[in-house]
Structure formats: C-alpha cells, structure tokens
Amino acid sequence: MIIVMNPGVREEEINQVVERLKKVGLGVHLSVGEQRTIIGAIGDRKLVMSMGLEALPFVEKMVPISRPFKLVSREFKPEDSVFKVGAAGIGGDEVMIMAGPCAVESEEQVLTAAEGVKKAGAHVLRGGAFKPRTSPYSFQGLEEDGLKMLALAREKTGLPVVTEVTSQYNVDLINEYADIIQVGARNMQNFYLLRELGRLHKPVLLKRGLSATIEEWLMAAEYIMSGGNYQVILCERGVRTFETYTRNTLDLSAVAVVKQMSHLPVVVDPSHGTGNWRYVPAMAKAALAAGADGLMIEVHPRPEEALSDGPQSLTVENFTLLMDDLKRLASAMGRQLGGHKVAAV
Amino acid sequence: MIIVMNPGVREEEINQVVERLKKVGLGVHLSVGEQRTIIGAIGDRKLVMSMGLEALPFVEKMVPISRPFKLVSREFKPEDSVFKVGAAGIGGDEVMIMAGPCAVESEEQVLTAAEGVKKAGAHVLRGGAFKPRTSPYSFQGLEEDGLKMLALAREKTGLPVVTEVTSQYNVDLINEYADIIQVGARNMQNFYLLRELGRLHKPVLLKRGLSATIEEWLMAAEYIMSGGNYQVILCERGVRTFETYTRNTLDLSAVAVVKQMSHLPVVVDPSHGTGNWRYVPAMAKAALAAGADGLMIEVHPRPEEALSDGPQSLTVENFTLLMDDLKRLASAMGRQLGGHKVAAV
Amino acid sequence: MIIVMNPGVREEEINQVVERLKKVGLGVHLSVGEQRTIIGAIGDRKLVMSMGLEALPFVEKMVPISRPFKLVSREFKPEDSVFKVGAAGIGGDEVMIMAGPCAVESEEQVLTAAEGVKKAGAHVLRGGAFKPRTSPYSFQGLEEDGLKMLALAREKTGLPVVTEVTSQYNVDLINEYADIIQVGARNMQNFYLLRELGRLHKPVLLKRGLSATIEEWLMAAEYIMSGGNYQVILCERGVRTFETYTRNTLDLSAVAVVKQMSHLPVVVDPSHGTGNWRYVPAMAKAALAAGADGLMIEVHPRPEEALSDGPQSLTVENFTLLMDDLKRLASAMGRQLGGHKVAAV
Amino acid sequence: MIIVMNPGVREEEINQVVERLKKVGLGVHLSVGEQRTIIGAIGDRKLVMSMGLEALPFVEKMVPISRPFKLVSREFKPEDSVFKVGAAGIGGDEVMIMAGPCAVESEEQVLTAAEGVKKAGAHVLRGGAFKPRTSPYSFQGLEEDGLKMLALAREKTGLPVVTEVTSQYNVDLINEYADIIQVGARNMQNFYLLRELGRLHKPVLLKRGLSATIEEWLMAAEYIMSGGNYQVILCERGVRTFETYTRNTLDLSAVAVVKQMSHLPVVVDPSHGTGNWRYVPAMAKAALAAGADGLMIEVHPRPEEALSDGPQSLTVENFTLLMDDLKRLASAMGRQLGGHKVAAV
Numbered sequence A, B, C, D: 001m002i003i004v005m006n007p008g009v010r011e012e013e014i015n016q017v018v019e020r021l022k023k024v025g026l027g028v029h030l031s032v033g034e035q036r037t038i039i040g041a042i043g044d045r046k047l048v049m050s051m052g053l054e055a056l057p058f059v060e061k062m063v064p065i066s067r068p069f070k071l072v073s074r075e076f077k078p079e080d081s082v083f084k085v086g087a088a089g090i091g092g093d094e095v096m097i098m099a100g101p102c103a104v105e106s107e108e109q110v111l112t113a114a115e116g117v118k119k120a121g122a123h124v125l126r127g128g129a130f131k132p133r134t135s136p137y138s139f140q141g142l143e144e145d146g147l148k149m150l151a152l153a154r155e156k157t158g159l160p161v162v163t164e165v166t167s168q169y170n171v172d173l174i175n176e177y178a179d180i181i182q183v184g185a186r187n188m189q190n191f192y193l194l195r196e197l198g199r200l201h202k203p204v205l206l207k208r209g210l211s212a213t214i215e216e217w218l219m220a221a222e223y224i225m226s227g228g229n230y231q232v233i234l235c236e237r238g239v240r241t242f243e244t245y246t247r248n249t250l251d252l253s254a255v256a257v258v259k260q261m262s263h264l265p266v267v268v269d270p271s272h273g274t275g276n277w278r279y280v281p282a283m284a285k286a287a288l289a290a291g292a293d294g295l296m297i298e299v300h301p302r303p304e305e306a307l308s309d310g311p312q313s314l315t316v317e318n319f320t321l322l323m324d325d326l327k328r329l330a331s332a333m334g335r336q337l338g339g340h341k342v343a344a345v
Helices: A013-025 A044-048 A107-120 A144-157 A167-177 A191-198 A215-224 A253-261 A270-274 A276-292 A318-332 B011-023 B045-049 B107-120 B142-156 B170-179 B191-197 B214-226 B253-261 B270-274 B277-290 B316-332 C012-021 C047-051 C107-120 C145-156 C168-177 C192-199 C216-224 C253-261 C270-273 C275-292 C318-333 D009-025 D045-049 D107-122 D144-157 D166-178 D192-196 D214-226 D253-260 D270-274 D277-290 D316-333
Strands: A002-005 A026-033 A038-042 A059-063 A084-085 A088-090 A094-100 A124-126 A160-163 A180-183 A206-208 A232-236 A265-269 A296-298 B001-005 B027-032 B036-041 B059-062 B083-085 B088-090 B094-100 B124-126 B161-165 B178-182 B204-207 B232-236 B266-268 B294-298 C004-005 C027-032 C037-042 C059-063 C082-087 C088-090 C093-100 C125-128 C161-165 C180-183 C205-206 C232-236 C266-268 C294-299 D001-004 D027-032 D039-044 D060-064 D084-087 D088-090 D094-100 D124-126 D161-165 D180-183 D202-205 D232-236 D266-268 D294-298
Touching: A002 A013, A002 B124, A013 A038, A026 C266, A026 D027, A026 D039, A038 D027, A084 B191, A094 A107, A094 A318, A094 C093, A107 A124, A107 A144, A124 A144, A144 A160, A144 A167, A144 C270, A160 A167, A167 A180, A167 A191, A167 B170, A180 A191, A191 A215, A206 A215, A215 A232, A215 A253, A232 A253, A232 C180, A253 A265, A253 A276, A253 C270, A253 C275, A265 A276, A270 A276, A270 A296, A270 B142, A270 B170, A270 C253, A270 D094, A276 A318, A276 C253, A296 A318, A318 C318, B001 B011, B011 B027, B011 B036, B027 B277, B027 C027, B027 C037, B036 C027, B094 B107, B094 B316, B107 B316, B124 B142, B124 B294, B142 B161, B142 B170, B161 B170, B170 B191, B178 B191, B204 B214, B204 D166, B214 B253, B214 D232, B232 B253, B232 C145, B232 D124, B232 D192, B253 B277, B253 D270, B253 D277, B266 B277, B270 B277, B270 B294, B270 D253, B277 B294, B277 B316, B277 D253, B277 D277, B294 B316, C012 C027, C012 C037, C012 D253, C059 D094, C093 C107, C093 C318, C093 D214, C107 C125, C107 C318, C107 D094, C125 C145, C125 C294, C145 C161, C145 C168, C161 C168, C168 C192, C168 D166, C180 C192, C192 C216, C205 C216, C216 C232, C216 C253, C232 C253, C253 C266, C253 C275, C266 C275, C266 D060, C270 C275, C275 C294, C275 C318, C294 C318, D001 D009, D009 D027, D009 D039, D094 D107, D094 D316, D107 D124, D107 D144, D107 D316, D124 D144, D124 D294, D144 D161, D144 D166, D161 D166, D166 D180, D166 D192, D180 D192, D214 D232, D214 D253, D232 D253, D253 D266, D253 D277, D266 D277, D270 D294, D277 D294, D277 D316
Parallel strands: A088 A094, A094 A124, A094 A296, A124 A160, A160 A180, A180 A206, A206 A232, A232 A265, A265 A296, B088 B094, B094 B124, B094 B294, B124 B161, B161 B178, B178 B204, B204 B232, B232 B266, B266 B294, C088 C093, C093 C125, C093 C294, C125 C161, C161 C180, C180 C205, C205 C232, C232 C266, C266 C294, D088 D094, D094 D124, D094 D294, D124 D161, D161 D180, D180 D202, D202 D232, D232 D266, D266 D294
Antiparallel strands: A002 A038, A002 A059, A026 A038, A084 A088, B001 B036, B001 B059, B027 B036, B083 B088, C004 C037, C004 C059, C027 C037, C082 C088, D001 D039, D001 D060, D027 D039, D084 D088
8 A cells, every 4th residue: 555645744744654554563665756755555455444544634645556355366366267057167268148038027938038048059047036126116026936937947948047136135035046146236235235145155146336346346246255155257237327329338348357357257248238139249249259258148038028128138039149149259269158169160 | 208210110010009008008199200200108107118119129219208206206295395303404494414423433432523513513413333345354333332322422412313224134223223314325226225214204314326317316215205204315425437536526416406306305425425525625515505405524533543434534623614614605595504594694 | 309398387388389390390299298298399400409499497308309410320321331441441341450559659660560560460550640648748749750650661561551630730741641540539529620521532530539429429420421521430449437447448339339320330449448458359359249340459569668558559479369369250250351351160 | 656566576577677767767666565566666757657667567557646737736836826807806715707608699699698797797708609519510600700799799898708719720810809718628638729728828718528537637727838828717517427417417526626736716617517507506606615716607698599508598687696696605705706805794
C-alpha cells in the first residue's frame, strides 16, 4: 500500500504516519519525490486499510499495489481449475454449454426445451424457478413446482440442471434439486448468501453484478471460496452503460482479464448480455473466441409466449444452428465441447 | 404500450398482433406512419409486457408510455408524504438531519458521536451494526452488540436511531432496535428483503443502488409499499460512473426528478456519495438547495481511527460548522430543520 | 414521433398540439389510453422535433419511433457495402487486417513494422503522424515527416496506408498521403471535419466516440455520407465505463447491432479497446467471431520503447502468432482474409 | 511514478528497469514488498510515462502519484483566480449569471431574451450562432448573422456576450464578437482549437466533455493556459450515465473537486445538465450551494417555439423567479451576485 502525502506535508506529519505503521508491525518505506512524499507500507494490505490513515488531513490518498483477492488468483493456483458436472467438464480446454428457458413455466415447456437443447448438443439445462423481478407485479416464478419440473427434465434427458438461488431462505431447497447453483447479478454482493454457498460442496455459477468491477466480482468469488467451496464458475452477463440499443453491454474483455488473473472458469451469458435474440449468436461465438469456458443461452420452444425475457430467447431451431457454428469454432481453436474432443482442423 | 413493427411488415403479421391483444381484452389502436406501423395497446401495462410480443420476428421493439410504478407516484397521492420520527418530521417543509458513525465500533465511540451530533442539531443518530463489506477479510460489524450500543445512545441523547438491515435473517432483530430501518445500496433489489419490510409499520430508508435507474429505485419502493408499509424514505447516495476523483457520482438531479414524480421524501448521503470528507459540506448544502428532505452524514469522533470509511467522515467540529451553514440555507429557502421552523429571511 | 401528454391533460391542450401539427402538414393520430393520451405525428421526423412541443408544460415527453439515420441504414441499402483498398476488400465476406505502430516515430521503426506485419499477412499499414494527446506536454507526432515515412513504407511493401486526420486544417495534407483516412474517437462529432470528409472520394475510417451511442456514431457516418462520400468504415474501439482493469470496455455487441442496422463495414480496434497487449489477441479473435469486417491492431517492433501507447502494442512475433489464429477462425467461419479466399474447413 | 513489477519478477528484470530510469536522469527508489516489488521513479512524470516501461512483460502496471496538470493547479496558484467581464466578476466571492437562448434565431428573439434576463439580474447574455448538431439534417445556426444579433443585443442592454466557437476556422470571427468564448463539450479535446484559444487574451468558457474525467477536463484547460491565455472558466454541464430520466447526470461534486484542486472559476449549466426545464431551478440552486462561481442558464421568450433545445429552456418569468431564489441563497452564503455585494442575512 502506498500512502501519498499532501504537497507541503511537514516532517512531524510524516513521522506520525510512520510511527502508526510501525506500531502495528508493518514495514515502512519512505520516498521523497519532487512533488510528493510517499510512504510504502509493507505487510498485510487489509491491516493497512483498516487504519483509517486516509482520513488524516495531510494524507492525499492511498494507492493499493497488490490485488485484494487471494484464493481466486493465479498466484494462489497457477493452473486452470476444471470442474465436472455430469459427463461434461468446464475449464482447461473443455467448454460447457448451458441452455434452456429463462423461467420454468410448465412441464411441457421445460421438457420440450430440454429435449431440444440436448439434441443440439447442450450439456446442462438452465431454467429459473425463483425469479427476481424489478416489478412486484410481474410473474415471480413457479418456485418448488418449477424445481420439480427441472428434476423431471433431468431424469428424462440426463442433462444436469443449473438454477438460481435468490435468497438464503431457499439455499437448502435449491441445493436439493440443482447440479449447479446460480447466483444472479443482483445478488452478487449479497454477502450472507455467498457465505451460505461457501459451506456447500457443489459448483456455484456467480454472475457479475450489473455494475460490478472485475475486482468486486472476484472478491465475491473469494467470499464463497473463503468458506471452503472452491467450485466457483464466473459468469459475465453484461454491464450497465449509456448504450440503449442493447439491454446491457457485454464485456467480453472481462473474460480475457479473468483468465489472466484467476484460475476459475468463466462463462458468458449472451442472452442477458444483449437482451435481443438477434444478437445472441454473434455474441456466443465471440465469447467462445475470447476464451470463455462455457456459454449460458436462453432457449424457449415458443419465445413469443414466454412469461419472462422472451425477446432474448432463441428458438430450438436457431439454437441448433448456433451449436453447429460453435462446434466449428471450438475445433478451429483446439477446444473440446463438453468433454468430447472435437477434431482439430 | 406502443408496439413498433418492422419496416415492411405484412398485413397478416399486423393482424396477428392485433388479434392477440384483443383476445386478452386490451384495446388496440393502429397507426400507419411513413416509415413504421405502430400498434397502441390500451389497458394494463403489465399484461401487455407479459405477452412476449417483442420476441416476434416482425416486431422491432416495444415502447412503454406510462410509468410502471403506482403507489409511489404523485398521480396516486399528489401531496407530499410527511413522516414523524421522534420529535422531528421529514417531508413537506421539514428537513431531517441524520448523523453518526459509519460503523458502531465501541460504546465510547457511539456515545461521543451521538452527543456531538445532537449538540450540533442533528435529529437522528445513524450507525451500522451489520456491515456488508466487499472483502470477506474486512471488519463486518459488531452485530447485536452494536445495536445495544445504539439503543444506549438513544437513551442518553433522545435521538432516534437509523441502522441498516442486511438480510431477511435480521429483520426482526433490527426492527427491535431501529426507529428507521435502512436498506443499503447493494440490497435495493433484494426483493425478498423488501417484501419483509413491507409487513412492518416503521419508516424504511431505501438507498438507491449503485447503478440503479430512478425508475428501478422507485419500483423497489413500490415493492415495500405494495406490502402495506407506506413509510418509505428514498436516499440518493451516488451512482457509479467513470469518474475516479470521487468514490461515486452524487446524482442530485435525482432529487428533483423524484420530488416531481413521487410524494415520498428523499434524503441525500453526501458521505458515501463523494467518499471524501473534503467534499461533504459542499454536497450537503447542494442537496438541501436541490430540495432534499433530509441528509445522512457520517460523523466520527476520530475519523483517522475509524474501522470503516474513515476518509469520508466529518469530525464533530466540522459537522457543527456545516450545521450552521445548513441552518442559514434552510432559512433562506423557507424550510424547517427537524420540526423547528427556522425564521424566514 | 409519439407525443405523450401529461396525465390529466385538458382537451384544449390536446387540440393545441393537434392544430400545430396539422398546420405544418403532419398527419395526426390521437389515442386516448387509460393513463395517458398520446398523439402520433406522422411525417418528417426532423420537422416534428424542430417544433419544440416538448417544452409545452402539458407535454410529458416525446418518443421517437423511427431511426434518425437514412443513408447508413439497411432500409436504404439492404446489401453489405464492400470497399476495395489496394488489393484487399472490406465488407461482405472479406475481412481486412490493418496493423502497425500507434505513432510513426522514425523511418526505421515504420519500415520494420511494415515489413513485419506484411509478412504476417496484414493488408493495410496503420500509423499516426498527427497525434491528439490528452496532455499538452506529450509527444504530438512527426506530422508531415511522419506521413512521408508512411508513404515510403507503402512504396517498399505495397501496403496501403491508414492514418489519422485531426483537424480540418490537415484534411488536404492527409488526403495526399492516406489510402484510408481515419477519424479518431475524439473527433467523431467534429461536424466541420466530417463535412470536409464528405467531399472526398476515399474511404474514411470513423472511430466510435468514447461515450457515443451507436445511434450517434451512425449519425456521424450520416454526416459524411450526406456530403456525398459513401465509403465509410465504422470502427469500434471501446467505450468508457466504470471498469478500470481495462482502459476502455470493448463493446463487441456494437458489431452485431451495426451489422443488423447498417450496410457499412465495421472494424474493431482491440488495442485501444483494452489498452493492454495481453488482452489484444483474445479480443481480436472475439471481434472476428462477432462478425467484424476488419481489425486494426497496434504492432511495434519494440513496444517498450514506443513514444505512444507501447503497453497496448503487440510485437511482430505476437502479431504473427495471432494472424495464424485469425486465419483458422476465418476459415471456420467461411470468410476471406483480405481478398484471398481461405479454404473452408 | 510507481512501477509495479509482476509477482515473481527476477533480479535482472528489476535491474533493467532501474538502469533505464537512471540513464535518463531519474531518481530511483526500490521497495521490495511481501507480494510485489515496486520501483519509484523520481523526477519528471511525463519523461517516465514516455519510456514505455508498461510494455515490458515483467511490469504489471504503472501508478501515477502526482497530478499531470500544473498551471491549473492550486499548487501553482493557491488563491482563487478572478476574471472581470464587463461590470461583473467571476471567481472568489463573485458569482456570475449567464442567461439567454440556446440558439440565436432572430433579432426579435434575442432582444426579448436579452432584455428579460437583464431585468431579472443576469450579467452576461448567452446565445449560440454556430450550433454543433448530432444530425446533419438539424438547424445548424445563423452563423455570422447570429453574431451580429448578439452584438446588437449587447449594444441595447449593455450585457457582455458569451457564444460558442465550433472550429479553428471561426476563432477569429467569434473573437470579434464575443466577450467570453465558449468551447462546447464535444470540442473539449479538440486540441488544435484549444491551442488557438491559448493565443487569445479573452476568457474562455470550457465545457466538460460528455464523458471526460475531471483530470482530462483540467488537462484541456492546461492546453489553453500553456499557450499563454490564463483566463479559463470551467463549466460542468452533466456527464453521460445510464440514467434516462435526465438527459445527462449533472455532476455537482465536480464543482467541489475542482475548487479544491484548481484556482480557476467553475460554472454550472443546469439546462444541458438536466435537459428539462422542470429541473433547472433546483439544480441551479444546488450548484450555487455547492460553491459554483457562476451559472449558465437557457432562457427563451417562447420555449415551445425554440429551434433548438426548447424543452430545457426557462421562460423569462420562470428565470426571474429563480433569480429571486438565487439572490436569497447567495446572501445566505455570503457571496456576491455579479459584482454587487448582496446584503448578508
């Protein structure tokens, strides 16, 4: 941590900071520049941050040098983490495709979607039973009935299930039914929920918050891992910007950044990322080319009748066409789609 | 709701939309322009939105005309809502000042702060006992012990207490101690929590999410009100932008917008809004001049020793100077500070 | 254009708007909803917008229905525009790679870079002779000397040259040397410059402004085209967001949106888009997969000695490796790199 | 400047950086931390930045410590700059009100507006003769005819004139007519234009770019000042965010930040900042309370007939009411409106 002193700082003020750092056992490195005097505090970053030095009137600012995360970092674990979910893997050279409806609406809808995406080559079935909605007057999901429909679809197709947990209250219930537990963007910093998930032994798919920095997102993963659950899958789903032609701005560079800084697999959701089915295939391919370890795609048998997010759902037909493109791309990149090595070009 | 059809839409496609709208009982208004055909759907907005029409390949987009909120709107209740908390009021011409430390750290700290802000003229004591923190390794609050210290400070000074609820789990506990229950920015769309608060009979201070639109913020208030609790106080605390010289960008125009659209009182938190005590007095005064019904200001007896957010806390001395300025401003604007009519200029 | 009236609007107020619309020859379509009365104005969008109706106290807002651009739109020209630059083409199934240093620094530097990128398969040499810099104290480019060095490199390698125009003052000079004229992000709305470029008969590469919406970007292209120059190449180079781990946030979904709305080719600059050479290869591949018609990549013989933007420049070696990946990807997608049909998989 | 090395950096890599710094005459300060080795480079910031060290593969990042601006900073000039324009002053305790139409449309319109704002107490007349417009099909201003109308209004009312320069081409023309030369948000980083203005001896009102950081804005002022013209007035006019209920998000905290860092006066434009006349009075008052040295407000005799930006223009009546409020506020804050000391409360 670098402590930057005000221009014109006096010696006794510098000494006051130095003494406080030394008293708690931190190393001190003083450097007098032409315009600023800076003090390097060597040791535990969180200890320095908890000292409140920035509130001193003669301290201009504090500049962190090291990253705040540990367990998620490549320095902690240099090689890629790979998790198995059913027959498929995610991470390393394995790419996992998760597909299905935004919300579970009926047995018929889930089964049709599940069979469709299975046939097209998806590895995991997605579907929401609990739906966090902006308006209290919108459809909020079928809740446990929805979970049972997902379980039935799993039984019929063999596809593992990813579904969203929306509250600490339903962690146990979701855990009973899900193969991967999804944390939505709005809950990325619901720290109580993250801690509960840290106690489980099951992959957690952690969506990036709507305006979360990559650092905050990795810190949210750190919450789960610091509880003992190391199976965290990160999911980029678009951030909020000024642009209105798309629902969100899908930040694919976050994939490249995360792959450099962390060993955790990262997945992209182009459906929420764009909010428009017309743009989903292009963004799905781009995500794969950017190095994503998986994709999460909304597919609905009849999008125009969907109770939630129909405009961003692909039909089964369009999803099947997309899967063909993805297989060719994965092959050209030497990656495997879901445990099955694709022949290299 | 306006449904905009693709250029070159065919008549049977238009008819298909019209028929579906009519079937669910909505009024239909067709308008053929030079470049686009549009269909106005007259009736329940949420019904139209749930029909998935935007997923039809010949529908370009849907444009909402009316606002999605009801109970929070001035159309529902034209006159300002005014709530009483202890001796002071908020809303109408009454301005309420809430002040105190970011986090409760010790009995001595809370009592000193409480006495200081009381003497300077604050009406409510703020202080966090449960602290949501970005890092799992940071200080997370004194929890129930902290609540007891707040209760003690209330006993000694007579100041009502506002403190943050961070989870459905601790709603009952917080309700036992707090006079105003605060919902933090990260929980603004924790809909399960909002629903719990809708069952209480106590003012809720609802902070705007870090990147929440004004519409989403008002919809979050609608969640609480739709549960039966009409005492919602909105709190602007800065939104996330590209600017890095301030921690957040305090959006004071949101005060003007909310006052026009809603009858609910709105408060500003310049401490989180700027993240720097140097800018707090200017932004506190600006908030009052913009029409805010209250202020929430962090005050710490010794900011440089604070365990949380010291850099944005005022000393008691600086807070006292600020209160003098605020009194003069309120007087010039013909408003009352905390139930005591300030002599007009 | 939809004119939304205030709730509770009176009949004479509605009539006042209707009369004014009719007086200028616009069609009128009145629709009385449950919550709002709306007036559809049929005819020339810019005429409606110039009437100032939104300033009337009983008008709540105006909602545009059609897009403001014409010449750039697919409705105006449904098939892809394809431009030839030297031997290579851009648009349709042809992908053009532009590469070279951020700034021209010396003859030796440009020639080495030009030969390196040529050998690796690039089709166009990029290099800046006039550099707009945030600080008045930074290196501002070699100006005409730099242009001469670019011309020499073109002579030696046969690569056409793209270079930036920074002011109306140097349009003629740049036009003398450049095969493609680049407009930088900061000049995207320098309308006087755009008009000058509209008079030329040469491709213009128009970078998206730092916080320009897609609509504003297309309107800037419309400026150039409305002057008579139809050869506009759009270039996405990252937008400004709250994220700090990358210099900008590369908005690849803009590629998909532009390809849907416009016939113009669109290029991506992953070097400025990320600001970090480590992320350039991933984003270059992602851009191609998203459907970009070209890439603009910074390559420097010795990035650690670059006078401008070294941190985002690839070495020639890394660029050569990237080109191999891009060829495989283009092949898998059935696209041609620079006029040479790549064998399909 | 701090150079942060990669974790696991080798000694010869550290030495390579140290040697390069020493060779150009910079001081070096090496500090080995627990997680990172950092190198402090002491001396000219721009020299360090031009060395391209960040491109070295073993350098993680560079962190600037001092600010890049000089002439604009309070370190360069501790006391407030005060400029005189006609009878009124700006800066220190003097507040200057500039008001008038967005665009000059006719002699009658300008004269009516000028007389109205003069009577209400404004000190400077604003009005645009050259209008940069997003669409090539919109009204672009009356150009020199408009300037003549402004000059006539000045003659009749005695009010000095502020008007926008939109290109290097018209600097001389604008200079002939204007008392203050305005640089619009889109031209904030038109560095060629800024350099031209640096040669004049007249106040320049420099609007903040739509997504310019405060640092970039101050650097743009530095461009003008480094040319020799020290009379720069900064103008905050709203930044672009995700919020759509207002046209821009007015960043009043920028006023507080600028007043701390710079000696230059800062003005606020609540008309462009909000885009809606309903919010202008609240934001004008808030700006004054935040410490702004002036306001720039759009006033139109008949906003509903304005050719440009009518929705954000006040009527003369509403502006007059606002001026009464502003006088009371200025008095409560001990500031002068336009050279006339307001009696303190």
